[in-house]
Amino acid sequence: MINSDTLKEISKQMVPVGRKHIILAAFRLSTLLIGLIDLAFDNPEKSYLPGITIAIGVALYTFFKLIHPLRWYASTRSGIALTAIDVMVCALLIFIHREIHTPFTLYALNPVLISALFLPAKVTWITGGVTAIYYTMNYFSYPLTTALENISGMFSAYLMALGLTAWLPYIINSRILQGLQSRVINEERRKLGREIHDGLCQTIYGLRLELQSFRRNANRAENFDERLAHLMGMLDEAEKQARGSIELLRSFGINRPLLPQIEDSLRHLESEFGIGYRLEAPQGEPHLDDLVKLEVLHVCEEALINVAKHSGARQVTVRVNVRKGNLQISIGDDGRGITGDGLAKGHGLTVMKERAESLGGHFRTISAPGAGTEIQVEVPQKRFWELQTI
Numbered sequence: 001m002i003n004s005d006t007l008k009e010i011s012k013q014m015v016p017v018g019r020k021h022i023i024l025a026a027f028r029l030s031t032l033l034i035g036l037i038d039l040a041f042d043n044p045e046k047s048y049l050p051g052i053t054i055a056i057g058v059a060l061y062t063f064f065k066l067i068h069p070l071r072w073y074a075s076t077r078s079g080i081a082l083t084a085i086d087v088m089v090c091a092l093l094i095f096i097h098r099e100i101h102t103p104f105t106l107y108a109l110n111p112v113l114i115s116a117l118f119l120p121a122k123v124t125w126i127t128g129g130v131t132a133i134y135y136t137m138n139y140f141s142y143p144l145t146t147a148l149e150n151i152s153g154m155f156s157a158y159l160m161a162l163g164l165t166a167w168l169p170y171i172i173n174s175r176i177l178q179g180l181q182s183r184v185i186n187e188e189r190r191k192l193g194r195e196i197h198d199g200l201c202q203t204i205y206g207l208r209l210e211l212q213s214f215r216r217n218a219n220r221a222e223n224f225d226e227r228l229a230h231l232m233g234m235l236d237e238a239e240k241q242a243r244g245s246i247e248l249l250r251s252f253g254i255n256r257p258l259l260p261q262i263e264d265s266l267r268h269l270e271s272e273f274g275i276g277y278r279l280e281a282p283q284g285e286p287h288l289d290d291l292v293k294l295e296v297l298h299v300c301e302e303a304l305i306n307v308a309k310h311s312g313a314r315q316v317t318v319r320v321n322v323r324k325g326n327l328q329i330s331i332g333d334d335g336r337g338i339t340g341d342g343l344a345k346g347h348g349l350t351v352m353k354e355r356a357e358s359l360g361g362h363f364r365t366i367s368a369p370g371a372g373t374e375i376q377v378e379v380p381q382k383r384f385w386e387l388q389t390i
Contacts, residue, residue: 311335
C-alpha cells in the first residue's frame, strides 16, 4: 500500500505543480523571446505575414498557454486536444517563414515537453514524430545543397534537442517509479509476515497443544472421533492459511491487463473456497496508469480475502466500469454481512480505504446483517500525484 509517508517522500522527488508550472512557463517564455528577437532581425520579405502580426499572435497564444490550469491535462482527451492545437500552431509558425531556419524553431519544442510531462508515452512519441516530420519537410523544401550544408549542424542539433525534450522526463520518472515499486514490495512482505504470525503460526501452535492433549488421553476412548475430526479441521485451516500466505507472495504484474488479474484472483477464490463468481466489465479493459492498476489490484485482493475469511458467501460479483476519467469497481457478496462494529473496525477495510485515498479516490462499504456486503471504489484512471492540490 502507498501510505501517507510514502506519498510525502514521492512528493519530495516529484516536481511540485507550482515548480512544474514555472519550468513550463520559463521554457515557453524563453523560446518566445528567442523567436521574437530573431523575428525582429528577420527579412520581412521572407515571411507570408507582417512581423508585427506574427509577434502579437504568438504573444497572445503564449499568454493563453501560461494562464490556463495544468489540471486540463489530467484528462487524457483534453490533454491530447490541447497538445494537438499546440502542435498545429507551432507548425504554422514554422511554415509561415520562407527560410530554412525559422525564428520559432525552438518554440516548436513546447508541445513535446508538455506531452512528456503530462501525457502517455505513446502521445509523446507521436507529438515528437509529428514535430520532426514538419520540421524536416520545411528544412528540405529548400535547395538540397543548402540543406546538406547545414545538416550536420543545425538540423542534427534540433533533432537531438527534440529527442532530449521527449526522453528526459521519462528517464527521471522511471527511476522514481522503480523506487516506489520497491517500497510497495517491502510493505507487502511486512504484511505477509503479519499474516503468517497472526494466522498460520497461531493455528499450528493450537494444533500442537491439541496433539499433546490427545496424546496424554490416548487410552481414553470417549470423544475420540470428535477430537480427531477437530484435529483434522485444524489441519485443514492451517493448509488454507498456508495457501493464503503463498498467494500473498504472488506479485501482480503492472504490464498485464487489469481484468485477467482480477479473474485469476476470482478463480483462486472459487477453487480454494468454493465461492462462485461473476466478473462484469461492459466497457472492456480500462486504460490505467501502472501505479493506479497496482493499487486497485491490491484493493480487489484484500476485498476477496475478506470474502473468503469472513463472509460465508456462496457468490461474489465484481463490476468494473469507467466514467468521466474515473475507474469504478464494486465487489459484492451474498454473505452474512457486517455488523456496525465490523464496519467501524473493519476486516482490512481501513487498508482498502487508505489505498483508494492514496490515489485521490473514494472508498465506500455497504452492508447489513444477512444481506451481504458490497464495497465500492472509485479512483482516477490517470494519477497526477503533483496535481492533487490544485
